[in-house]
Amino acid sequence: MLLILNGPNLNRLGLREPGVYGSQTLEDLERQCEAWGAELGEAVTCRQSNYEGQLLEWIQEAQEQGFSGIVINPGALTHYSYALRDAISGQPLPVVEVHISNVDAREEFRHRSVTAAVCKGKISGLGFLGYRLGMEYLIEAEA
Ligand code: DQA
Numbered sequence: 001m002l003l004i005l006n007g008p009n010l011n012r013l014g015l016r017e018p019g020v021y022g023s024q025t026l027e028d029l030e031r032q033c034e035a036w037g038a039e040l041g042e043a044v045t046c047r048q049s050n051y052e053g054q055l056l057e058w059i060q061e062a063q064e065q066g067f068s069g070i071v072i073n074p075g076a077l078t079h080y081s082y083a084l085r086d087a088i089s090g091q092p093l094p095v096v097e098v099h100i101s102n103v104d105a106r107e108e109f110r111h112r113s114v115t116a117a118v119c120k121g122k123i124s125g126l127g128f129l130g131y132r133l134g135m136e137y138l139i140e141a142e143a
Contacts (some may be wrong), residue, residue, distance in 0.1 A: 001042065002029070002037065002043070002071065002135055003045050003071070004045065004047070004072075005059070005070060006026065006073050007052075007073060007075035007076075008049075008050045008070070008076055008077060009075050010073060012026075013029060013141070014028070015088065020101050021130075022100070028128075029128055029131070033046055035072075035090055036045065036132045036135055040139055042139050052077060055077070055087075059088060062093055063091055063093055068138065070094070071096050071131055071138065072097055072115075076096065076098065077115070078097070078099070078103075078113045079112055081115065082114060085114050086116075088119060089118040092133050094138055094141055096123065096137055097113065097115055102125025119122065
């Protein structure tokens with residue numbers, strides 16, 4: 001069972017900078033991840049929060065809730081949240097970091113991720129497909 005987490009402002013997908021993030025909504029993304037989960041034979045739970053503390057609590061509780069891995073798009077928290085980094089490194093599940101846009105092709109402040117080093121890996125710039133690739137990795141890693 002995989003946990004798909006989206007952080008701050010990702011509830012604005014479809015409305016927010018469509019030239020960068022596309023015209024599909026968070027609901028489209030979550031339905032797509034569930035469909036991919038069904039295709040890959042893995043249950044998927046999708047959650048989004050604009051609150052750092054809420055994301056930390058979901059990560060802290062993920063193992064005891066029975067999840068086997070986490071795909072996370074931390075939004076801008078990626079670039080500065082040591083609390084998020086510590087929450088990821090302080091729990092045992094494998095985590096894949098995903099960004100819809102190519103953060104390395106954007107502003108300088110987006111080039112730095114404080115969370116990627118405590119994740120298994122980072123996928124950036126591949127749109128929603130990055131979530132599927134993260135899910136596939138986690139399913140493969142489980143086997
Ligand atoms: C993002 C990239 C971040 O820099 C930005 O703050 C986001 C979205 C992405 O998915 O491309 O909110 O994580």
